[in-house]
Amino acid sequence: xxxxxxxxxxxxxxxxxxxxxxxxxxxxxxxxxxxxxxxxxxxxxxxxxxxxxxxxxxxxxxxxxxxxxxxxxxxxxxxxxxxxxxxxxxxxxxxxxxxxxxxxxxxxxxxxxxxxxxxxxxxxxxxxxxxxxxxxxxxxxxxxxxxxxxxxxxxxxxxxxxxxxxxxxxxxxxxxxxxxxxxxxxxxxxxxxxxxxxxxxxxxxxxxxxxxxxxxxxxxxxxxxxxxxxxxxxxxxxxxxxxxxxxxxxxxxxxxxxxxxxxxxxxxxxxxxxxxxxxxxxxxxxxxxxxxxxxxxxxxxxxxxxxxxxxxxxxxxxxxxxxxxxxxxxxxxxxxxxxxxxxxxxxxxxxxxxxxxxxxxxxxxxxxxxxxxxxxxxxxxxxxxxxxxxxxxxxxxxxxxxxxx
Amino acid sequence: xxxxxxxxxxxxxxxxxxxxxxxxxxxxxxxxxxxxxxxxxxxxxxxxxxxxxxxxxxxxxxxxxxxxxxxxxxxxxxxxxxxxxxxxxxxxxxxxxxxxxxxxxxxxxxxxxxxxxxxxxxxxxxxxxxxxxxxxxxxxxxxxxxxxxxxxxxxxxxxxxxxxxxxxxxxxxxxxxxxxxxxxxxxxxxxxxxxxxxxxxxxxxxxxxxxxxxxxxxxxxxxxxxxxxxxxxxxxxxxxxxxxxx
Ligand SMILES: Nc1ncnc2c1ncn2[C@@H]1O[C@H](COP(=O)(O)OP(=O)(O)OP(=O)(O)O)[C@@H](O)[C@H]1O
Ligand SMILES: [Mg+2]
Numbered sequence: 173x174x175x176x177x178x179x180x181x182x183x184x185x186x187x188x189x190x191x192x193x194x195x196x197x198x199x200x201x202x203x204x205x206x207x208x209x210x211x212x213x214x215x216x217x218x219x220x221x222x223x224x225x226x227x228x229x230x231x232x233x234x235x236x237x238x239x240x241x242x243x244x245x246x247x248x249x250x251x252x253x254x255x256x257x258x259x260x261x262x263x264x265x266x267x268x269x270x271x272x273x274x275x276x277x278x279x280x281x282x283x284x285x286x287x288x289x290x291x292x293x294x295x296x297x298x299x300x301x302x303x304x305x306x307x308x309x310x311x312x313x314x315x316x317x318x319x320x321x322x323x324x325x326x327x328x329x330x331x332x333x334x335x336x337x338x339x340x341x342x343x344x345x346x347x348x349x350x351x352x353x354x355x356x357x358x359x360x361x362x363x364x365x366x367x368x369x370x371x372x373x374x375x376x377x378x379x380x381x382x383x384x385x386x387x388x389x390x391x392x393x394x395x396x397x398x399x400x401x402x403x404x405x406x407x408x409x410x411x412x413x414x415x416x417x418x419x420x421x422x423x424x425x426x427x428x429x430x431x432x433x434x435x436x437x438x439x440x441x442x443x444x445x446x447x448x449x450x451x452x453x454x455x456x457x458x459x460x461x462x463x464x465x466x467x468x469x470x471x472x473x474x475x476x477x478x479x480x481x482x483x484x485x486x487x488x489x490x491x492x493x494x495x496x497x498x499x500x501x502x503x504x505x506x507x508x509x510x511x512x513x514x515x516x517x518x519x520x521x522x523x524x525x526x527x528x529x530x531x532x533x534x535x536x537x538x539x540x541x542x543x544x545x546x547x548x549x550x551x552x553x554x555x556x557x558x559x560x561x562x563x564x565x566x567x568x569x570x571x572x573x574x575x576x577x
Numbered sequence: 578x579x580x581x582x583x584x585x586x587x588x589x590x591x592x593x594x595x596x597x598x599x600x601x602x603x604x605x606x607x608x609x610x611x612x613x614x615x616x617x618x619x620x621x622x623x624x625x626x627x628x629x630x631x632x633x634x635x636x637x638x639x640x641x642x643x644x645x646x647x648x649x650x651x652x653x654x655x656x657x658x659x660x661x662x663x664x665x666x667x668x669x670x671x672x673x674x675x676x677x678x679x680x681x682x683x684x685x686x687x688x689x690x691x692x693x694x695x696x697x698x699x700x701x702x703x704x705x706x707x708x709x710x711x712x713x714x715x716x717x718x719x720x721x722x723x724x725x726x727x728x729x730x731x732x733x734x735x736x737x738x739x740x741x742x743x744x745x746x747x748x749x750x751x752x753x754x755x756x757x758x759x760x761x762x763x764x765x766x767x768x769x770x771x772x773x774x775x776x777x778x779x780x781x782x783x784x785x786x787x788x789x790x791x792x793x794x795x796x797x798x799x800x801x802x803x804x805x806x807x808x809x810x811x812x813x814x815x816x817x818x819x820x821x822x823x
Binding site (some may be wrong): 177188484489491495497574 | 632634636654655659660663669673675676677686687689691
């Protein structure tokens with residue numbers, strides 16, 4: 173008997189029991205949709221993490237002083253000041269793989285504007301900070317090389333600081349604020365960045381590093397040096413160059429350890445990708461289990477169906493259906509249920525991913541491999557869980573089937 | 578001419594709850610092509626058991642059975658399915674039509690498993706249904722047909738493959754006398770057309786339509802004779818027939 177006929181017979185059997193078929197399908201629909209949805213959400217959150225990290229600046233290398241050790245006990249990164257503005261200059265002039273390099277010297281200070289005051293982080297850096305860490309302004313402008321050269325008392329506010337100091341939506345540009353008793357003119361406000369990475373990027377004030385050193389904090393050290401490599405491929409080269417430059421600048425003997433540490437963004441991305449891949453696998457695994465449960469549902473219903481249709485099987489056998497024909501009929505029936513469920517589930521999963529993305533304000537792009545895998549898995553579930561009941565039907569003795577009450 | 582049915586010492590034992598029960602106790606029988614045989618006998622005497630074995634729906638516990646020259650016990654399940662499809666047409670007391678399936682498709686079923694193509698299948702199924710007078714009921718489902726009409730669909734299904742042997746187990750058992758007459762007329766036409774018919778019945782006047790009457794009792798054939806009352810019963814019909822009484 174040709175397969176098209178077998179499929180027709182199977183479709184008819186499915187259609188005569190619409191509600192039951194639909195309920196059976198539901199297990200598969202939920203399973204497939206869950207696989208696709210969870211893969212999409214996992215995919216989306218890993219993209220989100222990636223873009224968060226990349227918003228810190230592309231190809232970013234963070235250089236901080238090494239942890240000081242006292243009696244073998246680490247006091248934590250940055251506890252031993254070792255980086256200077258001279259280091260920044262050395263890196264800028266000697267390291268070709270480094271596209272841009274800026275110092276960061278931060279202090280925490282009370283800031284006053286009229287009746288309002290606010291404790292925040294003051295970061296002194298170079299005019300080209302934005303080349304390493306993209307920090308566009310939403311109002312006004314950043315400071316210029318000239319302003320940096322003459323240690324101008326100008327400040328660019330993060331939005332959190334802006335809201336704290338100018339709560340009524342007053343335009344802060346041109347206003348004077350007071351940092352540790354020194355009056356600064358507000359020349360710009362940063363775009364809102366959110367908590368990218370570790371700290372609230374909107375709760376800070378950026379001023380020229382020169383002004384910081386002259387007026388607020390005269391230590392000869394900087395807290396951090398930020399550098400960006402020319403391209404993602406140059407990350408490791410840049411790291412090596414910086415290491416060599418700093419070791420030379422700090423006169424370290426070959427036997428001495430680095431008195432600084434370099435934090436490579438690429439490495440972080442890699443390990444985060446690994447974490448999110450593990451997470452995605454885990455979520456998909458959970459969803460796959462629900463597909464398996466759906467498969468058991470199919471088997472259950474097919475077993476009921478075989479029992480219910482014993483007489484039908486008897487009649488078919490009496491008029492000449494072979495075991496193979498009966499087996500195929502029931503397997504095709506199970507596979508049709510699982511395939512239909514799979515396709516519907518894929519639709520639900522794809523639409524659901526779009527909806528979830530919108531609801532959670534996180535992109536949840538459908539991963540097409542996950543759709544493929546879920547569909548194949550659904551089909552497989554149909555075959556695996558359809559074969560046993562179908563075999564049972566095929567092996568029925570014609571006379572027993574006909575006499576079945 | 579070779580016998581269509583040849584049975585030798587066929588025994589059928591059923592096991593119920595560890596107890597064995599002999600439904601057939603060594604039946605031997607020969608039926609020639611073209612015969613019209615009625616099987617009678619009290620309830621529980623083994624008639625249906627006999628029919629199931631004749632129809633290759635069940636296997637004898639011991640003894641041998643040749644259908645159209647083929648020894649059935651040498652065939653496997655799938656070969657038996659093909660044999661049933663090609664050589665045997667069944668008519669049951671309870672019709673045994675597929676529910677929720679049109680008369681046309683019920684008749685087509687036998688052709689479907691014979692591997693006949695869709696168009697040819699349709700044509701032959703319609704022809705068979707017209708032969709049994711149901712040309713205007715093609716799309717009716719069993720629950721939309723009377724008992725007599727359902728049995729005629731079953732007969733059309735039994736005939737559509739032009740089987741050599743038609744087996745009918747109490748085909749009129751569930752029908753009124755009017756419908757019974759119509760069904761019996763169909764069997765008569767079939768037999769006239771050369772099909773061999775074996776029919777189980779409880780009603781003597783139904784049995785009178787047959788050319789030969791066999792009586793069962795306690796798993797034995799106790800009587801096997803030509804139907805004297807039937808007009809123009811060809812004597813040749815009994816030519817190769819014999820029966821065994823243990
Ligand atoms: N599947 C079975 N298992 C056990 N015993 C059976 C089975 N089928 C039939 N029998 C027994 O075999 C005997 C013969 O049964 P069979 O159905 O052949 O009788 P029958 O002559 O057709 O009777 P009726 O005229 O009532 O249809 C009965 O005693 C019955 O109980
Ligand atoms: Mg009976």
